[in-house]
Amino acid sequence: MADKIKDAKIVFVVGGPGSGKGTQCEKIVAKYGYTHLSSGDLLRAEVASGSDRGKQLQAIMQKGELVPLDTVLDMIKDAMIAKADVSKGYLIDGYPREVKQGEELEKKIGAPALLLYVDAKGETMVKRLVKRGETSGRAEDNEETIKKRLDLYYKATEPVIAYYEKRGIVRKINSELPVDEVFAIVEKAIDELK
Numbered sequence: 071m072a073d074k075i076k077d078a079k080i081v082f083v084v085g086g087p088g089s090g091k092g093t094q095c096e097k098i099v100a101k102y103g104y105t106h107l108s109s110g111d112l113l114r115a116e117v118a119s120g121s122d123r124g125k126q127l128q129a130i131m132q133k134g135e136l137v138p139l140d141t142v143l144d145m146i147k148d149a150m151i152a153k154a155d156v157s158k159g160y161l162i163d164g165y166p167r168e169v170k171q172g173e174e175l176e177k178k179i180g181a182p183a184l185l186l187y188v189d190a191k192g193e194t195m196v197k198r199l200v201k202r203g204e205t206s207g208r209a210e211d212n213e214e215t216i217k218k219r220l221d222l223y224y225k226a227t228e229p230v231i232a233y234y235e236k237r238g239i240v241r242k243i244n245s246e247l248p249v250d251e252v253f254a255i256v257e258k259a260i261d262e263l264k
């Protein structure tokens with residue numbers, strides 16, 4: 071089963087909460103036929119299912135903390151295998167949050183070909199998330215939790231970027247620009263993969 075994804079094209083999409091990862095991933099899916107896997111969405115789906123695991127996850131996420139590595143990884147792998155026949159590649163959105171997560175994914179699934187670093191200023195991310203919170207109904211889109219997530223993000227993600235920069239696969243995307251201009255930069259990075 072796992073054989074189906076052993077040569078899969080894997081793109082990590084990394085950036086702070088509200089930086090625009092989901093927005094750009096949606097556009098990549100439409101143009102390139104990739105499968106978008108947001109660890110956050112997979113986790114929220116588990117919560118919505120009302121399972122015991124979902125209830126534990128909800129408590130962790132509401133506090134703005136990170137969910138255990140094995141749990142996230144298992145969900146990503148299952149979702150990849152489910153899409154193997156139709157997918158041109160995979161966008162792994164919001165993962166890895168820590169270097170160790172990246173190493174584990176590589177061991178169990180495969181190496182990333184590209185890391186899209188969706189970069190926006192802290193104040194921009196807070197503004198976007200507060201606005202998203204007005205309509206999203208996401209428990210974690212409130213200002214206090216947002217600030218906590220941003221702190222955690224900076225601490226955890228800087229080493230991740232540095233690690234993949236050494237391997238030459240990081241493309242930093244200026245996500246302060248309007249959505250379509252951001253996507254024009256993203257397209258160049260994806261086109262280089264072919």
Ligand SMILES: Nc1ncnc2c1ncn2[C@H]1C[C@H](O)[C@@H](COP(=O)(O)OP(=O)(O)O)O1
Nearest residue numbers: 087088089090091092093198202247248249
């Ligand atoms: N380049 C951009 N300019 C303005 N708003 C943007 C933007 N990219 C995304 N947004 C908006 C859409 C959402 O309401 C909010 C967060 O975007 P998102 O794609 O959900 O972020 P993420 O998935 O990184 O948390 O910001």
Ligand SMILES: [Mg+2]
Nearest residue numbers: 091092108110
């Ligand atoms: Mg998102």
